[in-house]
Amino acid sequence: MRLLTLKIQEPLPGFVLPEMAADHGPDEAARRYRAIAVTTLRQLQHLADSRIRLAVEPNDANEAVRFWLLPRLAEHWQAEGQVFRSAGWEIDFGDDIGDFSVYASGEILCPNLGARWVHTALLGMGQTAHLVTGPAIHGGVYFRATTPNPPPHPLTRILPELTIIQTSEHWEQALDSPLGPALKRAWEQEA
Numbered sequence: 001m002r003l004l005t006l007k008i009q010e011p012l013p014g015f016v017l018p019e020m021a022a023d024h025g026p027d028e029a030a031r032r033y034r035a036i037a038v039t040t041l042r043q044l045q046h047l048a049d050s051r052i053r054l055a056v057e058p059n060d061a062n063e064a065v066r067f068w069l070l071p072r073l074a075e076h077w078q079a080e081g082q083v084f085r086s087a088g089w090e091i092d093f094g095d096d097i098g099d100f101s102v103y104a105s106g107e108i109l110c111p112n113l114g115a116r117w118v119h120t121a122l123l124g125m126g127q128t129a130h131l132v133t134g135p136a137i138h139g140g141v142y143f144r145a146t147t148p149n150p151p152p153h154p155l156t157r158i159l160p161e162l163t164i165i166q167t168s169e170h171w172e173q174a175l176d177s178p179l180g181p182a183l184k185r186a187w188e189q190e191a
Contacts, residue, residue: 001050001100002049002100003098003100003103003104004047005105006041006052006107006108007055007105007108010057010061011033012030017032019167033109034190035183036183036186038073039179039186040106040109041073042186043115043179044118045088046115048119050090053093054069054091054092056093070084073086073089074086074087074088082094104132104145105145106142110163111183121145129155130146131147131150132144132157133145133156133158134159134161
């Protein structure tokens with residue numbers, strides 16, 4: 001099984017997407033953050049042989065994020081400790097290292113990072129690649145994966161660039177993309 005960790009902030013006004021908050025106010029920025037996060041996670045549904053770990057910031061907001069987020073992803077969840085399962089999902093809010101064949105991290109503000117994208121990125125891990133990285137268009141990294149104990153000079157695969165939505169311009173571009181309708185629906189549901 002593979003582990004994909006995504007950092008997610010408690011989506012409170014004034015604490016997320018500061019550039020959008022400056023343009024549209026903190027309430028709208030928080031609404032957009034929630035819509036982007038939900039859309040990204042919906043894109044990751046049915047990620048085969050994988051667990052999604054949500055690293056919540058601040059540390060004491062796990063329960064608040066769980067109550068907001070999980071009902072938007074599925075109607076029914078089974079909980080086993082910090083692991084929550086539903087059709088097409090295995091999500092945890094834990095922090096134990098565990099024994100996984102691949103350790104990956106992704107950017108919650110990159111809704112184009114979907115299950116098919118991750119699956120394709122991880123093909124051949126441990127054989128044709130030991131490190132996979134996805135550079136973001138405007139700087140940063142939207143995805144990084146490594147095998148446990150990679151060799152000193154790991155075989156590296158670089159993915160095509162994707163956008164991390166951080167500004168109003170990125171938001172508008174995302175609305176005009178093929179994911180636009182899904183993002184807009186999530187945004188409307190967050191009203």
